[in-house]
Amino acid sequence: MVSEIRLGVAKAFFFIGDNAAFGFRSLHASVKRPFHFDETLRQIYELGYKSVPLIAAAGIAVGAVMSMHTRATLERFGAESLIPTGLGLAMIKETGPLVAALLIAGRVGAGIGAELGAMRVTEQIDALESLAIDSFKFLVATRVMACMIMMPLLTTIMNFTGILGGFIAEYAISGMGFQQYFEQAFLLIEFDDYLTATFKTVIFGFIISGVACYQGYYTTGGTAGVGQSATRSVVVSSILLIISNVVLVKAIFFFLPEAA
Amino acid sequence: MTEADIAIRFDGITKSFGDRTILDEISFEVLRGEAFCLLGRSGSGKSLTLKHMIGLIAPDSGEIYLEGAPITKLRGSELSQVRKRMGFLFQYSALFDSITVGENVAFPLRWHTELSSPEIRNRATELLDQVGLADDYDKMPTDLSGGMRKRVGLARALALEPPILLVDEPSSGLDPITAVEIDNLLLRLKQHKGTTMVVVTHNIPSAQRIGDQLALLENGKIVERGSPDRLRQSQNDTVQRFMSATGGT
Numbered sequence: 001m002v003s004e005i006r007l008g009v010a011k012a013f014f015f016i017g018d019n020a021a022f023g024f025r026s027l028h029a030s031v032k033r034p035f036h037f038d039e040t041l042r043q044i045y046e047l048g049y050k051s052v053p054l055i056a057a058a059g060i061a062v063g064a065v066m067s068m069h070t071r072a073t074l075e076r077f078g079a080e081s082l083i084p085t086g087l088g089l090a091m092i093k094e095t096g097p098l099v100a101a102l103l104i105a106g107r108v109g110a111g112i113g114a115e116l117g118a119m120r121v122t123e124q125i126d127a128l129e130s131l132a133i134d135s136f137k138f139l140v141a142t143r144v145m146a147c148m149i150m151m152p153l154l155t156t157i158m159n160f161t162g163i164l165g166g167f168i169a170e171y172a173i174s175g176m177g178f179q180q181y182f183e184q185a186f187l188l189i190e191f192d193d194y195l196t197a198t199f200k201t202v203i204f205g206f207i208i209s210g211v212a213c214y215q216g217y218y219t220t221g222g223t224a225g226v227g228q229s230a231t232r233s234v235v236v237s238s239i240l241l242i243i244s245n246v247v248l249v250k251a252i253f254f255f256l257p258e259a260a
Numbered sequence: 261m262t263e264a265d266i267a268i269r270f271d272g273i274t275k276s277f278g279d280r281t282i283l284d285e286i287s288f289e290v291l292r293g294e295a296f297c298l299l300g301r302s303g304s305g306k307s308l309t310l311k312h313m314i315g316l317i318a319p320d321s322g323e324i325y326l327e328g329a330p331i332t333k334l335r336g337s338e339l340s341q342v343r344k345r346m347g348f349l350f351q352y353s354a355l356f357d358s359i360t361v362g363e364n365v366a367f368p369l370r371w372h373t374e375l376s377s378p379e380i381r382n383r384a385t386e387l388l389d390q391v392g393l394a395d396d397y398d399k400m401p402t403d404l405s406g407g408m409r410k411r412v413g414l415a416r417a418l419a420l421e422p423p424i425l426l427v428d429e430p431s432s433g434l435d436p437i438t439a440v441e442i443d444n445l446l447l448r449l450k451q452h453k454g455t456t457m458v459v460v461t462h463n464i465p466s467a468q469r470i471g472d473q474l475a476l477l478e479n480g481k482i483v484e485r486g487s488p489d490r491l492r493q494s495q496n497d498t499v500q501r502f503m504s505a506t507g508g509t
Contacts, residue, residue, distance in 0.1 A: 127354035130314050131368045131416075132343040134336075 016240075022217075023144065023210030029134075030141035039142040047108045047143065047209075048150030052157060058103055059158040062095065063087065063165025071173065080174065081184065087166040088185035093197050096159035098245055101204035104147075104154060105237040109212040112143055113233030116216025117226035125217070140217060144209040151205030152198045159194075196256055200248045204241055211237040263328055267292045267424055267456040268313060273322035275308060282308055284480030285322065290473070292423075295450050295457040297471035299464070299502060304477045306460040307351065310426045313458065314346050315339050326424075344372060347417030351429040353409040355401040361412050362388065362397035368419045387415040391445060407438035414445060425449065427459040431466045443469045464503060476502055 030040075070083050116139060119125050128135040167181045212233035219229045269289040275282050282305040290296040300306045311317040312324060315331060323330050331342050355364050366384040369375055375383065381397075388394045391411035401409060410430065417425060430446065431439030443466050449455050450470075461467050467474055468488045475485035476499055484491055484499045492503055 122352065122357075123350050123354035124356055126311070126316050127348070127350060127356070129316055130343060130346070130348035130350075131371070132340040133368075133371055134340075 019211055019214050019236075022140075022214045023206055026136070026141045026144040026210065026213065027206075029137045030145045032137070036138055036142050039138060040145050043142050043146035044150055047104075047111070047146050048154060051104060051107055051150070051154055054103060054107055055100055055154050055158050056161045058099065059096070059161030060165035060168065062099055062158075063091065063162035063167075064169040065165075066090065066095070066162070067166035067169040068173075071170070083170060084163075084166065084176075084181045084184035085187050088163055088187070088189055089193075091159050091162040091166075092189055092194055094249075096162055097155050097197050097201045097204065098241070100155045100158040101151065101201060101208065101241050101245075102238055104151065104205075105208045105241060106234055108147065109208050109233040109237045110230045112209060112212035113216045113219075114226055114230040116140075116213060117219035117229035120217065120219040121222050121226060136217070140213040143213055144206060147205040147209035148202050149205075151201040151208075155198050155201045159198075192256070192258065196252050200245075200252070203244065203248065207240050207244060208237045211240060261291065265291050266325070267294075267327060268458065269325040270309075270312075271323045271325065273309075273312060273319045273324065275305070275312070275317065275319050281480050283312075283319070286477070286480070286482050287322075288475055288482055288485060290456060290458055292456050293450070293454045294472040295446070295459060295470050296473045296475070297459045297461060297467040298475050298477055299462060299467055300477035301462060301502075305480060306462075306477055307428050309477070310348070310428055310458060310460050313426055314343055314348055344420055345422055346424045346426055347420070347422040349410070349413045349417045349425070349427045349430065351432055353401075353406075353413035355409055355412055355416070357401050360397065361393065361399050361401060361404065364401065364412060365415045365419055368416065372420055384415075384419070387419055388412070390418075391415045407434050407442070410434065410438075410442055411445070414442070418449070421453075422455070424456045424458070427457060429461055429463075430459060431461065431463045439463065439466060440469075446470055464505065478502075 067083055067087055070086055071080060074080050074082055074086075116125070119139070125135045125139070128138060163182070163185050166185070167176070167178065170176045170181060171178075215229040215233045215236070219225045221228070266289045269287075271287050272285045273283050273287070274285050286309070298306050298309060308317060312319055312332075313326075315334065319332055322332075324332050326342055326345070331339070334342060355361075356367065359367070362381070362384050365387050366380045369380045369383055373380070385394055385397060388397060391414055393408060393411055393415070396404065396408070396412075401412065404412065414427075425446075427446065430442045434442065446457060446459070447470060450457060457470070459467070459470055471488055473485060474488055474491045475482050476491065477483075478498050484494050484496050486494075491499055494500060494503070
């Protein structure tokens with residue numbers, strides 16, 4: 001039993017190490033010539049721009065719900081005026097980055113895992129190689145780079161729409177004005193708060209795309225394998241996101257206490 | 261025959277997966293301008309042999325020579341240079357399904373030539389015209405039949421005018437008429453451009469139509485090679501059985 005657990009832990013570490021090596025290889029590939037600007041822009045459009053409606057809708061919903069829940073609690077203490085401030089802090093420091101990352105892991109992670117997996121099993125990746133094109137650089141490095149660029153932007157949209165959702169809920173209940181709400185929401189937020197919390201989403205983008213590309217690029221087992229790659233992309237990247245979030249928050253507390 | 265006449269040479273190539281040896285020290289050569297057909301049953305390692313030739317798979321031991329130069333240790337840009345000298349038609353075409361038929365054919369031109377966009381489009385249209393699909397430039401690969409996809413795959417493989425063409429199961433999954441059409445395309449290519457071809461197939465009539473040299477791969481070894489006549493007259497039991505099985509694709 002103990003040896004099985006050890007083996008499982010060793011496998012998990014090996015898997016994470018392999019994933020990390022794959023991801024860092026993609027970063028190295030993306031700064032080497034030739035640069036695939038067109039393909040990176042295409043991926044920014046596919047992975048980033050097309051995710052905006054999902055992120056915006058989720059942001060409004062999350063903000064509205066958080067506002068309503070917060071009101072129920074703060075009302076007891078007569079502190080309703082703190083609702084926008086609390087929501088702003090929560091969205092920008094934690095909820096926005098993490099929820100955006102989990103949503104992107106679902107949409108983009110599954111998409112990349114399935115797309116690259118399908119390309120692998122239908123020999124399209126071999127076809128790229130046979131045409132003297134570095135499939136890793138073309139398919140993986142461009143997606144990882146696009147995801148890392150888009151995550152902070154999507155998180156910013158998530159933060160803004162979340163606060164907007166909170167305003168809509170608050171306006172419906174208390175009739176609070178737009179200017180007053182947003183002044184309150186940003187009362188305790190420094191630019192450093194936004195910067196550190198949003199910068200960590202670059203790492204989230206790296207994790208999501210790195211895991212999904214790894215799963216898709218090494219897909220085996222035909223169409224069933226493609227499905228497994230898509231599922232594993234979401235599950236593994238979501239778990240790693242949650243774990244890495246704890247580590248990153250701790251790191252921010254440690255290295256940048258003024259922004260914590 | 262001199263070394264200069266040899267386009268591809270396999271020298272003692274071995275490849276195993278786990279404890280299963282698929283290619284067992286196979287050696288053969290393909291002459292410039294000839295059509296070399298590699299025959300064998302499903303799973304005998306024919307496609308694997310082709311993938312070794314273009315560096316998609318590395319052998320466990322042995323060496324492959326392309327026009328006299330060893331290629332198994334090549335990586336990066338050196339391997340790319342080798343690959344540009346070869347076209348590869350995959351068994352199921354392996355067309356990029358997110359772009360149109362024309363863009364598939366234009367893909368290698370965009371990457372490896374300095375042609376302008378209109379020139380690339382013209383060249384891709386010409387290539388599609390050669391395989392009878394000039395009108396299908398803007399269709400998506402999923403809108404094509406198996407035979408049409410194969411022809412697009414052939415047009416893409418020929419885009420950089422490679423001196424060597426590797427063809428994996430050209431008639432697999434096609435009706436007999438379409439299969440003959442593909443064979444005729446390959447024959448025309450060999451006759452008009454002098455392209456060296458390595459064709460993997462288990463379709464005997466197709467191999468006899470296309471091939472100057474035939475080789476039979478069985479249990480990881482080349483059990484017989486020679487002209488179609490020589491294989492037909494072979495006394496080897498395996499070869500006789502294989503050559504007499506003329507049905508199916």
